Amino acid sequence: MSFPRLLRSFLWPLSLVYGGAVRARVWMYQKGWLKQRRLEAAVISVGNLTVGGTGKTPMVIWLAEKFLADGKRVGILSRGYRGSNGTSDEIELMKFRLQGRVAFGVGKDRFAAGKRLESQQPIDIFLLDDGFQHLQLARDLDILLMDASRPMQGEFLLPAGRLREPLSAMSRANLVVFSRAETVPGTFEAIDKLSRFPVFGSATRLLGFRRFGGDFSLQSKEQIGVGPFFAFCGLGNPDAFFRDLRNWGLAICGQAIFPDHYRYRERDILRIKQAAKQTGANAFVTTEKDAQNLLGRNVEETPLYICVIDLVVSPEADFRNILDEMLAVRTRAVA
Structure with missing residues (x-):
């Protein structure tokens, strides 16, 4: 905000x-x-x-x-x-x-x-x-x-x-x-x-990528290909997601931001596909939370990969x- x-x-x-x-x-x-x-x-x-x-x-x-x-x-x-x-x-x-x-x-x-x-x-x-x-x-x-x-x-x-x-x-x-x-x-x-104080740090760790609409198995960065990828999300802090993608070494050619907890509609999917086509993307990438808001939407024409993460506390x-x-x-x- x-x-x-x-x-x-x-x-x-x-x-x-x-x-x-x-x-x-x-x-x-x-x-x-x-x-x-x-x-x-x-x-x-x-x-x-x-x-x-x-x-x-x-x-x-x-x-x-x-x-x-x-x-x-x-x-x-x-x-x-x-x-x-x-x-x-x-x-x-x-x-x-x-x-x-x-x-x-x-x-x-x-x-x-x-x-x-x-x-x-x-x-x-x-x-x-x-x-x-x-x-x-x-x-x-x-x-x-x-x-x-x-x-x-x-x-x-x-x-x-x-x-x-x-x-x-x-x-x-x-x-x-x-x-x-x-x-x-x-x-x-x-x-x-x-x-001496109860202060800790946590880091976001990438576990792998899950294909939207596929099974539970995870794929590595090498397995999902070199891209380029079109990234989109509806999060409270979208910049953190895009920064993580860069830090993980993904080639991002375009991005789209939606409001936090956004429930995607068919016209949103169409907009994302058009933007991805204009930027030359070969696949999409998004978050686990966004995947829940995409259920029932048709995004099968282009591969969509979901970033699966966890934390490392230190x-x-x-x-x-x-x-x-x-x-x-x-x-x-x-x-």
Whole structure:
């Protein structure tokens, strides 16, 4: 979200009002005037301070995979933003990646969704997707993601800027993870110097490419050909996707940007095909999230490859130790 300077100056008074309301809400929860409700299972919140993508969905998938590998029974609670009928593009993406191994509770009232799941099956850990501002639900650990590639110095609160809360809200987080740290030289080195603090870095790692409409198998960069590729996406931070493609060595001859969570229509597909033809593209490339919004659309004439990614958290051992300590404390508390 980037507004011209003049428009930002007009919106700034509204940001002051918004900021006051946000601070008052947090203060009332801290003082107990507004009550949090607690689920029986441990709750780990994954969230951010800004609108736009910071890598919350990949982090939720990463955490779920780690806990599943440890034999934990995992549930994911999500509002289902920009979705309908109890699902959304991000939920469908997580379901596809986790393949029935995780229970999902979707709805505005995450506590009610969690209680429903607990009444149906045993749950050891709930992952609260985009939960930093969802103060209604008590949590045992708050993980706050900050996009290292998008500095927030001088950033305004909504509606004049991207901030959902003041930067001072970072103090509520138990762990701070700077996502896309690999894109900013020196980030991991700086984090290493903060080893006494719960600050970590994460990098986006390419696992491979999946052919849209094909099976689950992944292909390497060499297997999908030299391109050139036409890239398109509907993300909160599209620049990060296009930067990743360049860093992975793909030859990109053109690109198209759509709004976040965009549901593609036939006329959009036609527009993309025409643009690709004009740029000489031999194939398309997009994201896993966009693939969910393309289901039912005909893009078979030209190969469409989906970038499949995960995260590398550093230092991972320290990060896992904090998670394990939290679970041990929670287990003792309910024993």
